[in-house]
Amino acid sequence: MKKLKEFIIEKAIFLSGSLSIIFVVLIFVFLVKEGVLFFKYVPPKDFLMGNNWYPLSTPEQFGMLPLILGSLLVTIGSMLISIPLGVACAFYIAEVVNPKFKDILKTGVELLAAIPSVVIGFVGMITLVPWVKSIFNLPTGLTALSGSIMLAFMAMPTIVSIAEDAITAVPRRYKEAALALGATHWQAMYKVIIVAAAPGIFAAVMLGVGRVIGETMAVMMITGNAAVIPHTFLEPVRTLTATIAAEMGESIRGSNHYYALFVVGIILFIITFIINFVADVFLHRIKK
Amino acid sequence: MDTDTIKIVRMLAENVDFFYGSTHALKNINLNIFKNKVTAIIGPSGCGKSTFIRLLNRMNDLIPRSRLAGNIMLDGENINEPNTDVVDIRRRVGMVFQKPNPFPKSIFQNVSYGMEVNGIRDKNVITEKVIESLKKAALWNEVMNRLDESALCLSGGQQQRLCIARCLAVEPEVLLFDEPCASLDPVSTKKIEELILGLKKEYTIVIVTHNMQQAGRVSDYTAFMYLGELIEFGHTEKLFTVPKDKRTEDYITGKFG
Numbered sequence: 001m002k003k004l005k006e007f008i009i010e011k012a013i014f015l016s017g018s019l020s021i022i023f024v025v026l027i028f029v030f031l032v033k034e035g036v037l038f039f040k041y042v043p044p045k046d047f048l049m050g051n052n053w054y055p056l057s058t059p060e061q062f063g064m065l066p067l068i069l070g071s072l073l074v075t076i077g078s079m080l081i082s083i084p085l086g087v088a089c090a091f092y093i094a095e096v097v098n099p100k101f102k103d104i105l106k107t108g109v110e111l112l113a114a115i116p117s118v119v120i121g122f123v124g125m126i127t128l129v130p131w132v133k134s135i136f137n138l139p140t141g142l143t144a145l146s147g148s149i150m151l152a153f154m155a156m157p158t159i160v161s162i163a164e165d166a167i168t169a170v171p172r173r174y175k176e177a178a179l180a181l182g183a184t185h186w187q188a189m190y191k192v193i194i195v196a197a198a199p200g201i202f203a204a205v206m207l208g209v210g211r212v213i214g215e216t217m218a219v220m221m222i223t224g225n226a227a228v229i230p231h232t233f234l235e236p237v238r239t240l241t242a243t244i245a246a247e248m249g250e251s252i253r254g255s256n257h258y259y260a261l262f263v264v265g266i267i268l269f270i271i272t273f274i275i276n277f278v279a280d281v282f283l284h285r286i287k288k
Numbered sequence: 289m290d291t292d293t294i295k296i297v298r299m300l301a302e303n304v305d306f307f308y309g310s311t312h313a314l315k316n317i318n319l320n321i322f323k324n325k326v327t328a329i330i331g332p333s334g335c336g337k338s339t340f341i342r343l344l345n346r347m348n349d350l351i352p353r354s355r356l357a358g359n360i361m362l363d364g365e366n367i368n369e370p371n372t373d374v375v376d377i378r379r380r381v382g383m384v385f386q387k388p389n390p391f392p393k394s395i396f397q398n399v400s401y402g403m404e405v406n407g408i409r410d411k412n413v414i415t416e417k418v419i420e421s422l423k424k425a426a427l428w429n430e431v432m433n434r435l436d437e438s439a440l441c442l443s444g445g446q447q448q449r450l451c452i453a454r455c456l457a458v459e460p461e462v463l464l465f466d467e468p469c470a471s472l473d474p475v476s477t478k479k480i481e482e483l484i485l486g487l488k489k490e491y492t493i494v495i496v497t498h499n500m501q502q503a504g505r506v507s508d509y510t511a512f513m514y515l516g517e518l519i520e521f522g523h524t525e526k527l528f529t530v531p532k533d534k535r536t537e538d539y540i541t542g543k544f545g
């Protein structure tokens with residue numbers, strides 16, 4: 001009887017574990033199956049390097065470069081903001097703040113992750129966007145900069161939380177050794193602790209990047225959605241994610257446009273897969 | 289052997305009491321640490337040896353809710369005055385910990401770190417000092433061809449000697465060893481003991497040890513602590529042969545501890 005119970009539980013766990021892997025594989029197979037058809041009509045080079053994304057004009061043009069650059073710009077912008085702030089914040093929580101407040105602060109930062117992205121987009125739209133417009137004196141505040149700032153908020157909880165764990169996990173003996181040699185607290189942090197915590201901090205940053213690249217709703221609301229090649233942070237851009245979300249509904253099933261969006265999806269999948277994989281490798285290195 | 293010829297007090301504890309929160313870990317300790325001598329601190333586990341030695345370079349500053357009463361002097365100056373520079377105290381009073389704790393950096397960087405944080409920038413000066421310190425710590429021959437390798441690749445005994453070299457490179461005046469051989473094999477232990485005897489000429493040394501033979505071999509003076517109190521302090525030979533206190537006698541003869 002007991003044996004049977006064990007057997008059922010074991011198989012059930014195995015089944016749910018394998019199912020989650022099977023689903024991921026199926027999704028990828030489906031994406032690829034729908035996507036490859038597209039390259040029958042459009043050569044990969046025109047697709048990846050083309051400057052114009054005009055899916056609805058005749059003749060249609062599917063140059064993905066503006067979308068790739070849009071995602072890249074917004075991601076880089078948000079990382080420039082969230083990495084220094086996030087890592088500094090992690091150090092503050094791990095090393096500086098009075099231990100009494102440590103838990104409160106950390107929970108507070110992690111709660112930021114619970115805000116739905118549509119809310120972040122909404123708040124950004126009515127507060128940040130008008131500021132950007134008036135500060136830089138632009139025709140519109142829906143720009144890559146606005147997107148970067150809001151996405152930085154969304155990456156921060158991940159970065160702070162994981163980087164703080166990595167810093168706290170640095171054995172106390174490193175810090176004691178540094179201080180015993182006459183290092184100041186700041187020197188110990190910046191020359192020893194940050195080196196020892198580096199793999200974890202890097203993983204934190206990668207997971208933050210993954211979050212930002214995959215984000216759809218908030219960027220769609222505040223980046224302006226213009227599929228043109230951006231030259232500065234103060235222009236509207238359109239990201240890969242926003243393109244799929246905005247156009248999938250209006251594309252005709254089986255059309256070139258429909259297949260093109262699948263290829264955009266494949267590319268996104270590959271990018272986030274690589275990023276998460278790299279982060280994972282580094283997180284594993286810490287555990288050893 | 290006349291150990292009394294020169295007797296200069298380098299460090300001194302005066303009516304020292306120490307509390308971890310409400311735990312009274314040290315009770316009215318009075319102790320002299322003489323220049324160019326090795327002072328051993330012995331006593332059963334939990335009697336406050338580490339607590340005491342960590343007070344000598346203010347490592348206990350890091351412990352929240354701890355409290356110190358009494359004076360600890362270094363060359364006649366109170367090291368806990370509000371205006372003393374704790375960084376300077378820690379540079380002058382070096383410490384080697386029980387578990388070897390090299391940084392996750394190269395062998396060279398481990399030794400140069402202390403100089404860098406103390407503002408030495410000249411590459412030649414640093415390189416020379418690194419070599420000199422590794423030689424003093426009797427490690428040079430084993431690592432001279434692999435200075436760029438990670439310090440974590442060294443054996444435990446080598447790591448501990450690296451930690452000693454790292455400590456010597458900042459030119460301290462006093463060296464504190466908290467059970468430096470606790471995690472080492474007999475051969476490495478012997479090397480460290482020889483090293484300590486050699487370093488005595490230049491430095492004032494305090495060593496915490498659980499090993500009575502070790503205290504006998506390396507130290508000039510021995511302090512016996514028990515339950516947070518300093519029970520007896522004196523010449524190592526006298527303390528081990530004619531202890532004045534019954535508790536000291538019981539401890540060194542192995543009746544408890």
Ligand SMILES: Nc1ncnc2c1ncn2[C@@H]1O[C@H](COP(=O)(O)OP(=O)(O)OP(=O)(O)O)[C@@H](O)[C@H]1O
Nearest residue numbers: 308311313331332333334335336337338339340351
């Ligand atoms: N960080 C701390 N917080 C609270 N109590 C502590 C702390 N460190 C030590 N103690 C307590 O203070 C007393 C003395 O500890 P200490 O580490 O100085 O002993 P020790 O003589 O070095 O022992 P051992 O030989 O085992 O290393 C012990 O009762 C211990 O429990």
Ligand SMILES: [Mg+2]
Nearest residue numbers: 337338339466
């Ligand atoms: Mg101890």
